[in-house]
Amino acid sequence: MSEHGAFMASLEVAPGIFQIQVPIPYPLKYVNCYLIKGEGTALVDCALDTQDTKGSLALPAGKEVLRAALLEHSLRFSDLDQLVITHHHPDHYGLAGILEAEGAKVSMLDVELEHGHRFWTEPEEHNAAGLAHLQLHGVPEETLAGLAGAMAKTRSCVHPAKAPVTLKDGDYTELAGMKFKVVWTPGHADGHAVFWREHDSVLLAGDQLLERVTPNIGLWAYSRPNPLEDYLASFKKVSALDASLALTGHYRPIENIRERIREIEAHHQERLASLEGLLKAGPATCWQLSLKLFPGNYNLAQRRFAWAETLAHLEYLVHQSQAKKEFAKNKFLYSL
Numbered sequence: 420m421s422e423h424g425a426f427m428a429s430l431e432v433a434p435g436i437f438q439i440q441v442p443i444p445y446p447l448k449y450v451n452c453y454l455i456k457g458e459g460t461a462l463v464d465c466a467l468d469t470q471d472t473k474g475s476l477a478l479p480a481g482k483e484v485l486r487a488a489l490l491e492h493s494l495r496f497s498d499l500d501q502l503v504i505t506h507h508h509p510d511h512y513g514l515a516g517i518l519e520a521e522g523a524k525v526s527m528l529d530v531e532l533e534h535g536h537r538f539w540t541e542p543e544e545h546n547a548a549g550l551a552h553l554q555l556h557g558v559p560e561e562t563l564a565g566l567a568g569a570m571a572k573t574r575s576c577v578h579p580a581k582a583p584v585t586l587k588d589g590d591y592t593e594l595a596g597m598k599f600k601v602v603w604t605p606g607h608a609d610g611h612a613v614f615w616r617e618h619d620s621v622l623l624a625g626d627q628l629l630e631r632v633t634p635n636i637g638l639w640a641y642s643r644p645n646p647l648e649d650y651l652a653s654f655k656k657v658s659a660l661d662a663s664l665a666l667t668g669h670y671r672p673i674e675n676i677r678e679r680i681r682e683i684e685a686h687h688q689e690r691l692a693s694l695e696g697l698l699k700a701g702p703a704t705c706w707q708l709s710l711k712l713f714p715g716n717y718n719l720a721q722r723r724f725a726w727a728e729t730l731a732h733l734e735y736l737v738h739q740s741q742a743k744k745e746f747a748k749n750k751f752l753y754s755l
């Protein structure tokens with residue numbers, strides 16, 4: 420088995436809930452999918468359809484890792500009754516169409532169907548809007564070409580569901596016969612949802628909070644206008660649940676949820692302060708500011724995330740009347 424960990428036994432992280440780690444070609448290295456076994460079976464998030472790669476990364480095919488992990492429970496893809504999605508990002512949604520074709524009922528929040536699922540089912544429209552958005556915010560031509568190529572590659576690893584079922588904020592849903600409350604937590608994605616098992620206060624947290632890194636909060640062409648404000652408001656809803664354990668989309672589960680939330684909130688306040696400092700130098704595009712806010716050697720995909728994260732913070736400042744935005748020479752410029 421590769422050093423990337425081609426196969427690891429799934430771990431029972433809460434009663435009836437097993438964590439399955441599937442390798443992904445991103446810096447986070449793995450996505451956590453959760454198998455719930457009770458009256459029937461449900462899977463929470465599903466990894467993306469990567470192919471085997473050789474070389475230093477030696478990444479095994481995501482589908483095969485998931486298949487092997489389920490077999491450990493004597494389950495095949497066709498035995499999965501349900502697949503529920505916390506959000507539409509490729510590492511959480513990529514295999515949905517394949518599992519659906521095997522018989523799983525796929526569900527997600529109604530907002531995510533409109534704002535996330537359609538990102539995959541309407542590629543031309545979204546690619547064009549995405550590139551225009553990057554351009555208006557100062558991303559140079561040569562970078563745009565590289566980003567378009569990277570997006571085409573990502574799209575080839577994502578199989579959206581054909582007939583997803585929608586859930587509503589505040590509803591209760593049954594996963595493998597267990598009752599979970601659906602809670603809409605926009606920010607990391609517009610229709611991001613967490614699922615709370617009331618009787619033991621276990622939270623399927625998606626990428627709302629993560630152990631070692633702060634989840635990316637980016638403003639994309641198809642995002643709600645102020646994702647950072649959404650995200651900080653979502654934490655109020657998560658805090659109110661007072662969950663005992665957060666089973667997250669990456670890294671290890673989190674027990675002290677309120678403390679981790681405080682750390683992430685403080686991180687965003689620091690980033691906002693840094694950005695205000697940079698804005699003192701005069702009007703600049705989001706791209707220019709992102710190079711200063713995130714100095715260092717990043718690959719193209721990471722630069723795109725840095726840019727989107729910078730934009731989310733800039734728009735937050737504009738909405739708070741702490742920064743100004745103007746349109747000049749076909750670009751948006753931000754200043755104090």
Ligand SMILES: [Zn+2]
Nearest residue numbers: 508510626668
């Ligand atoms: Zn993720």
